[in-house]
Amino acid sequence: MHEYPDIDDIAAFVAVAEHASFAAAGRQLSRDATIVSRRVQALEARLGVRLFARSTRRVALTEAGAAYLTRVQPILRELGAATREAAAYASGAPRGRLRVAAPSTFGRMWLAPLVPVFLARYPEVTVDISFSNRFVDLIGEGFDVAVRLGVLPDSRLVARQVARRRRLVCAAPAYLERHGEPRTPEALTDHPCMIFSGFPTPYRWQFAHASGEVRTVSIDGPVVSDDAEALVATAVAGIGIVMATDWLVGRELAEGRLVPLLHEWTVADEGAIYVVMPSAGGASSKTRAFADLISERMHPPPWLSHQR
Numbered sequence: 001m002h003e004y005p006d007i008d009d010i011a012a013f014v015a016v017a018e019h020a021s022f023a024a025a026g027r028q029l030s031r032d033a034t035i036v037s038r039r040v041q042a043l044e045a046r047l048g049v050r051l052f053a054r055s056t057r058r059v060a061l062t063e064a065g066a067a068y069l070t071r072v073q074p075i076l077r078e079l080g081a082a083t084r085e086a087a088a089y090a091s092g093a094p095r096g097r098l099r100v101a102a103p104s105t106f107g108r109m110w111l112a113p114l115v116p117v118f119l120a121r122y123p124e125v126t127v128d129i130s131f132s133n134r135f136v137d138l139i140g141e142g143f144d145v146a147v148r149l150g151v152l153p154d155s156r157l158v159a160r161q162v163a164r165r166r167r168l169v170c171a172a173p174a175y176l177e178r179h180g181e182p183r184t185p186e187a188l189t190d191h192p193c194m195i196f197s198g199f200p201t202p203y204r205w206q207f208a209h210a211s212g213e214v215r216t217v218s219i220d221g222p223v224v225s226d227d228a229e230a231l232v233a234t235a236v237a238g239i240g241i242v243m244a245t246d247w248l249v250g251r252e253l254a255e256g257r258l259v260p261l262l263h264e265w266t267v268a269d270e271g272a273i274y275v276v277m278p279s280a281g282g283a284s285s286k287t288r289a290f291a292d293l294i295s296e297r298m299h300p301p302p303w304l305s306h307q308r
Contacts, residue, residue: 005046007079010072012039013051017069020059094286095124101136101146102129105229106247106273110302111147111294118293125286139278144287147294149245150271158283159274160291162298166246167267169205170258175238182241185215185265192240193221194231205243206268214268232258243267250303273298 015025016036026033044051051065061069102111108131115127130136130143138146138157152159169188171181182188185207195202202224206216221241223234228248235242236257242249252258275291277283283291 003046005043006039007076009039009043009046010076012036013043013065014069014073014076016040016052016059017061017065017073022059093124094122094284094289096284096286097126097128098145098286098290099143100127100129100290101138101141101143102131103147103149104131104133106149107131107147110247110298114293114297117297118290121293122286122289125289138276144277144284145290146276148274148276152274152276157276157278159276160295161272161274162295163247163273163301165269165271165273167243167269168246168249168253169241169243169261169267170235170249170253171241171261172236172238172257173259175235175240176259178238182261185217185262188217188219188241191219193219194234194240194242195219195221195224196228196231196243197224197226198228207262207265208268209265215265247273247301247303250301 012025012029012031015028016022019025019028022033022036022040026036029036040051047064047068049064050062051068053060053062100111107129111129115129119125119127136143136146138144148159149165171191179191182191185205188205193205203218203220204216205219206214208214222239223231225231228244231242232244232249232252234240235244236252241261242258246253249258253260275294277287277291
């Protein structure tokens with residue numbers, strides 16, 4: 001397979017052909033005329049044919065040169081246009097297709113409402129958003145950006161923390177009126193609890209006190225599910241106590257359908273909410289714009305409105 005000619009050699013050839021002058025071509029390319037001449041000679045040597053007939057007074061295309069110009073001139077123009085268009089993705093107005101990976105429940109609740117806001121700001125972008133709890137491979141699967149929850153493993157990805165998360169223990173006011181409010185973690189053993197099977201230890205909840213004390217309690221209850229929304233709905237119906245992340249129950253807390261319990265204790269948990277991109281320096285303007293919007297709208301987190 002033959003190697004392609006150097007693009008700078010082709011650009012020099014086209015410039016000389018258009019101006020019929022090495023000096024004028026040099027001025028267009030901001031190069032000395034001797035450098036332009038050497039580039040044309042290198043191209044002729046690679047092709048094995050003379051492209052110009054040279055004399056002391058003029059430069060003229062040979063038959064081979066004229067045929068070659070007809071083919072490469074439009075290609076060079078298209079390459080220039082493609083280069084400018086690609087550069088605009090990084091430095092110009094956001095445009096093109098943006099592929100986003102988002103966690104299912106969090107994405108539907110808190111990211112989906114931001115898509116119309118993003119499109120109103122950047123009408124030349126189309127958003128392709130995938131809602132899934134699967135840990136997608138951004139680079140391998142061609143995603144521009146992802147939102148991830150929890151603790152991030154070390155990777156090639158660039159992550160920006162946009163919000164903290166906090167787990168809470170909650171119950172409906174009607175349930176508490178009937179069964180009383182647990183005041184210590186150990187008191188949970190006397191209450192029906194909603195079991196989220198997605199936790200590493202679904203039947204054991206761990207709590208931390210401001211003093212540094214840590215307690216682990218065994219819980220049980222009438223409902224087990226891998227769908228946290230379903231467990232929240234069950235708790236709102238007054239069936240029992242649920243452990244859920246603040247972003248998941250923010251609306252229920254704001255509306256008084258759930259109330260937080262064990263105020264002196266916090267659920268032992270790590271992690272936060274991140275926007276993740278394949279790279280920072282090479283990210284397109286549309287990717288950076290989306291990450292900026294998420295950061296803007298998550299500060300402060302909208303699900304904490306019940307605290308204001």
